[in-house]
Amino acid sequence: MTNQPPAQGFFRLKQILHPDGPIPVSKSTWWAGVRAGRYPKPVKLGPRITAWRAIDIAALLETISTEF
Numbered sequence: 001m002t003n004q005p006p007a008q009g010f011f012r013l014k015q016i017l018h019p020d021g022p023i024p025v026s027k028s029t030w031w032a033g034v035r036a037g038r039y040p041k042p043v044k045l046g047p048r049i050t051a052w053r054a055i056d057i058a059a060l061l062e063t064i065s066t067e068f
Contacts, residue, residue, distance in 0.1 A: 007055065007058070008054055008055070009053075009054045010045065010051035010052060010053060010054060011051060011053075011054060012049075012050075013027065013030070013050070016057060017030060022061060023060075023061075023064075039060060040052055040053070040056035040057065040060060
């Protein structure tokens with residue numbers, strides 16, 4: 001991702017995963033990674049709204065960038 005993610009707020013899954021987001025994995029791979037602890041846990045904003053904290057995604061992107 002060329003722009004820095006916001007320091008506050010939330011991301012929906014569509015904003016995280018490729019092609020709109022910076023993480024090139026499928027939904028099933030993402031959810032398996034959440035269960036395994038590789039990816040951050042989501043927060044429920046409502047009965048049908050799941051999101052991830054922007055700070056958690058920024059930390060994940062930092063970790064990924066230092067691995068490569």
